[in-house]
Amino acid sequence: MWRLPFHSECIKILCHYLDISMSQLNNTSFLEVLKALDDGSEHGTFLDIDYGDITSVMCEWTRNGSEDYFIFNPVNVAGLTELYQNPPRCDSSITHEKKMVSVKGDPFRKFSQEIISLIMSELDVPTTFKMRQSSPVFSNTGLGVTFWKSHIVSGMPWLWDFPASTLVQVEGVDWEQLYRTLYRGSKYNAANGVLFNGLCNRRRIWEQMCPIFAVPYLENESRRRLNVPETTQNQAHDEANSKVINRP
Numbered sequence: 098m099w100r101l102p103f104h105s106e107c108i109k110i111l112c113h114y115l116d117i118s119m120s121q122l123n124n125t126s127f128l129e130v131l132k133a134l135d136d137g138s139e140h141g142t143f144l145d146i147d148y149g150d151i152t153s154v155m156c157e158w159t160r161n162g163s164e165d166y167f168i169f170n171p172v173n174v175a176g177l178t179e180l181y182q183n184p185p186r187c188d189s190s191i192t193h194e195k196k197m198v199s200v201k202g203d204p205f206r207k208f209s210q211e212i213i214s215l216i217m218s219e220l221d222v223p224t225t226f227k228m229r230q231s232s233p234v235f236s237n238t239g240l241g242v243t244f245w246k247s248h249i250v251s252g253m254p255w256l257w258d259f260p261a262s263t264l265v266q267v268e269g270v271d272w273e274q275l276y277r278t279l280y281r282g283s284k285y286n287a288a289n290g291v292l293f294n295g296l297c298n299r300r301r302i303w304e305q306m307c308p309i310f311a312v313p314y315l316e317n318e319s320r321r322r323l324n325v326p327e328t329t330q331n332q333a334h335d336e337a338n339s340k341v342i343n344r345p
Contacts, residue, residue, distance in 0.1 A: 103131060103144075106172045107302055113257045114307040115314070126317035130310055171302055174295035181260050184267065185274040198233045205234040213238050222248055222276075245272035253279060255296075255303040 112119050134144040169175075200206040205213065213234060217225055225244075228235040249272070250261060256279065264270055283296040 106170060107306070109172050110255075110299060110302050111307055111310055113255075114303060115311060123314075123318060123321075126314055126321070127310075129317055130313045133313065134309075169294035169298045171295050171299035174293055174299065176293050177258075177296060180275075180278065180293075181264065184264060185271040185278065186269045187271045189269075197237050200233045200237065203233045205232050208234070210238070217244065218247065221252055222280075240273065242272050245276045249276050249279060252276075253283070253300075255283070255300050 108122070109119065112122055115122075131144065208216075217228070217235065217238065217240075220228065225235075225240070229238075230236070246261070246265070249256065249259060253259075264275075279296075282293045283300040285292070285297050
């Protein structure tokens with residue numbers, strides 16, 4: 098008997114990645130994807146794929162009835178709710194005096210502060226810091242609450258359960274520290290401080306695993322919608338890749 102080599106929690110993450118509900122997942126298309134990736138073993142308990150950056154602490158599973166569950170659940174992440182309920186707060190006793198640097202020779206000095214802020218709002222955090230290292234104008238521009246708040250949502254799409262509307266009502270949240278806690282706490286090799294093992298697992302699945310399944314799944318769905326045979330699937334392939342590339 099062929100056993101579905103895909104855990105229920107991983108299916109939930111894939112549906113979030115595809116931006117569909119569990120009920121909208123076409124089981125026929127999804128099963129075709131899994132069959133195509135089968136490792137050829139008798140019971141099909143593994144797929145012939147790279148499972149990503151799995152560390153030694155992420156390699157253990159526990160048995161519960163007829164299903165396997167990852168010890169570090171990637172959906173109901175231990176410690177995440179507690180962080181949201183008690184986010185880091187700004188310390189009003191600490192003041193940081195911004196040291197301004199000369200903008201002489203910086204071509205960006207011709208732009209207004211509004212334009213600079215608009216440019217920064219479109220950059221991810223790593224690119225923003227590179228710009229701040231190379232441009233005095235960008236270096237002199239402070240990174241406020243809006244910047245860090247928006248990048249939690251746009252820069253970490255695997256945090257679909259982030260309670261933004263609730264946290265904005267909490268007074269004194271240190272949004273920069275919250276961003277750093279969530280970003281570093283979701284990646285083993287970037288860990289510094291609090292580490293959420295379940296969130297590391299979720300991020301691994303989102304960034305490294307979901308694209309493997311999303312592209313062929315969307316190809317199958319596009320081919321069905323276009324009603325074309327498998328041998329003429331260029332349009333379906335391009336459409337599927339476009340959707341995955343444009344993931345937030």
